[in-house]
Amino acid sequence: MDRRTFLMAAGAGGAGLTLGAAPAASASAAVDPVRLRTWFRSTYRSIEAMTTGFGLTADKIDVSGSGRPEPSVQTSPTNIGCGLWATAAAGGLGVITRGEMERRLTRTVTAVERLERAHGFWFNWYDAHDGSVLTTWPATGETVRPFLSSVDNAWLVTGLRIAADAAPGLRPRVAKLLAGADWSYYYTPYDPADPVAGPGQLRGGFWPDKPGRGEPTGHHYGALNTEPRMASYLGIADGSLPADHYWHLFRTLLPGSGQEQEPEGSYVAMDGVRVWQGHYTYRGRAFVPTWGGSMFEALMVPLFVPEPEWSPGSWGVTHGRYVRGQIEHGLQEAGYGYWGFSPANIPEGGYREYGVDALGMQEDGYHSLGVVTPHASFLALPYARREAVANLNALAADFGAYDETYGFRDSVDVTTGRVSDFVLALDQGMIAAALAQQLRPGLLQRPFRTGGFAARVRPLLARERFSV
Numbered sequence: 001m002d003r004r005t006f007l008m009a010a011g012a013g014g015a016g017l018t019l020g021a022a023p024a025a026s027a028s029a030a031v032d033p034v035r036l037r038t039w040f041r042s043t044y045r046s047i048e049a050m051t052t053g054f055g056l057t058a059d060k061i062d063v064s065g066s067g068r069p070e071p072s073v074q075t076s077p078t079n080i081g082c083g084l085w086a087t088a089a090a091g092g093l094g095v096i097t098r099g100e101m102e103r104r105l106t107r108t109v110t111a112v113e114r115l116e117r118a119h120g121f122w123f124n125w126y127d128a129h130d131g132s133v134l135t136t137w138p139a140t141g142e143t144v145r146p147f148l149s150s151v152d153n154a155w156l157v158t159g160l161r162i163a164a165d166a167a168p169g170l171r172p173r174v175a176k177l178l179a180g181a182d183w184s185y186y187y188t189p190y191d192p193a194d195p196v197a198g199p200g201q202l203r204g205g206f207w208p209d210k211p212g213r214g215e216p217t218g219h220h221y222g223a224l225n226t227e228p229r230m231a232s233y234l235g236i237a238d239g240s241l242p243a244d245h246y247w248h249l250f251r252t253l254l255p256g257s258g259q260e261q262e263p264e265g266s267y268v269a270m271d272g273v274r275v276w277q278g279h280y281t282y283r284g285r286a287f288v289p290t291w292g293g294s295m296f297e298a299l300m301v302p303l304f305v306p307e308p309e310w311s312p313g314s315w316g317v318t319h320g321r322y323v324r325g326q327i328e329h330g331l332q333e334a335g336y337g338y339w340g341f342s343p344a345n346i347p348e349g350g351y352r353e354y355g356v357d358a359l360g361m362q363e364d365g366y367h368s369l370g371v372v373t374p375h376a377s378f379l380a381l382p383y384a385r386r387e388a389v390a391n392l393n394a395l396a397a398d399f400g401a402y403d404e405t406y407g408f409r410d411s412v413d414v415t416t417g418r419v420s421d422f423v424l425a426l427d428q429g430m431i432a433a434a435l436a437q438q439l440r441p442g443l444l445q446r447p448f449r450t451g452g453f454a455a456r457v458r459p460l461l462a463r464e465r466f467s468v
Helices: 001-009 033-050 077-092 097-114 149-168 169-176 229-237 241-247 295-297 315-333 376-378 385-399 425-439 451-463
Strands: 060-062 189-190 199-203 205-207 264-270 275-284 285-286 421-423
Touching: 001 241, 033 060, 033 077, 033 425, 077 097, 077 149, 077 425, 097 149, 097 169, 149 169, 149 229, 189 241, 199 229, 199 241, 229 241, 229 451, 241 275, 241 451, 285 315, 295 425, 376 385, 376 425, 421 425
Parallel strands: none
Antiparallel strands: 060 421, 189 199, 264 275, 275 285
């Protein structure tokens, strides 16, 4: 059960294969746009296969059998957002016609309009085939307590904004959908007298079946370099969150706190906020850690928000070093011969967070365990293109991890040779966005380069001064 399923289901609680040689960054691994386009086409076919007649992209499909795979029952706001931006990318790249793109985006927006919401936001699990809110988990019958997740809603809002940009006829309908999505719902204002209770951060979410705002999660999203910062950016951009919220997020936990390593750095004043500009060091490189050490925590957001461009000396530096840490962990420290570690399907079944423990703040963070996740290499393309392509080629050639019809399987245990039977909408959505960025830079970033993003978010990133 993954961390988001756990939140929903738990209520308020919560044969060895010889390792291949390290893929070389050779000329043969140069980025071939024809190959990238082929990978995009197969990846998008998996999105098509996961999208139901109702118009929602389901959570996953099993691609191990013959014939067209059946989409899972469940879907989430993140999965729906992935389907929207993958379809916009397919239209922008000419993989489908503009008319077909608009038809598919309209069908999904129509489905989203029909979904039950609370406090302006979408629940975490729906039936992808009819849009009903799930109250029992399809595979187990386990009770699911409907939940409003800040990070998952951020990815649906991201997809809706991209859909409105790609198909201007949808803009009034998307604007109406987003009018009630006020990010202050998740925000706990900063209280200098009690910064633990009032940290100036976003809650993980709420169970809305209690009076008032509902029952909140016991945690806030405190780490800056994790995927929930997309919700922070969206709220700062639309004015529903104060700009200083950005400075109340942790680059590392404070010195003396329980965390993966004692950070180095210094305190600085930013817009009147005392900020600990801390960093970790891994294999001789200073960087800003994520929470658990996975690739998508660091690199999903810059698929859309151009952090390295707007903050080249800070975000641009730490992203590149983070990728280098993932590569060196897989090839040198662990000696797998392959690299790229991020939450994904367990090859034998189920879901787990994989990562590089040393790259995360959590004392017992995510571990690689020999499981390589192809979407992690796609996220690395802007920072290590040759290495990423070489790694993907090796996973395809050595394990059969690439399917010409549906793209890369979700994960590979490179110590046993076991390849996942599944592809997941989240991970295929990241692959589609990463490939779109390589093939047509900026295609999916247009909604995040103008308006409040240009006026409010970009100046924050320009002032960022990581101690790296």
